[in-house]
Amino acid sequence: MAYFPLFVDLEGRQVLVVGGGKIAVRRVRTLLEFGCQITVVSPEVCEELREKVLWKKKRYDETDLESPGNVGEASRFIFVLAAAAPEVNEKIVCDCRKKKIPVNNASNRDQCDFYFPGIAKDGDTVVGITSGGGDHRLAAKISAVVRQILRTIAV
Structure with a gap:
């Protein structure tokens, strides 16, 4: 595959990060510099993330891709970063592809719609x-x- 470098205005845009480990923390730190609104789905996150993102203290499921309060509505997320366990990341990729949401799987570069x-x-x-x-x-x-x-x- 050949990827084209593209710069996107993230100011005020919604991004979903699944996972609360080192990779997620690094990516959230970077994204925060660009003014986006970040939702993190993970049973645990470090204190730094708790203070800067909307944290959903839970395991990922497909409903996390939907607009809150409006089950079944199209996603509000511009993209999703899957930074959890490899088997969870694969499910996230599957779910995102069904909903046509660009996704990055931190554990499998072949399942990335874009690179971070x-x-x-x-x-x-x-x-x-x-x-x-x-x-x-x-x-x-x-x-x-x-x-x-x-x-x-x-x-």
């Missing part, structure tokens, strides 16, 4: 880096170098 990039940001300048979902450490290293370059240019 490494981000280097300085003011309004944003650079996204991906290794095609194959080498997250390489993307993180490159992101760190680009962040340093942005700091150097800004001075």
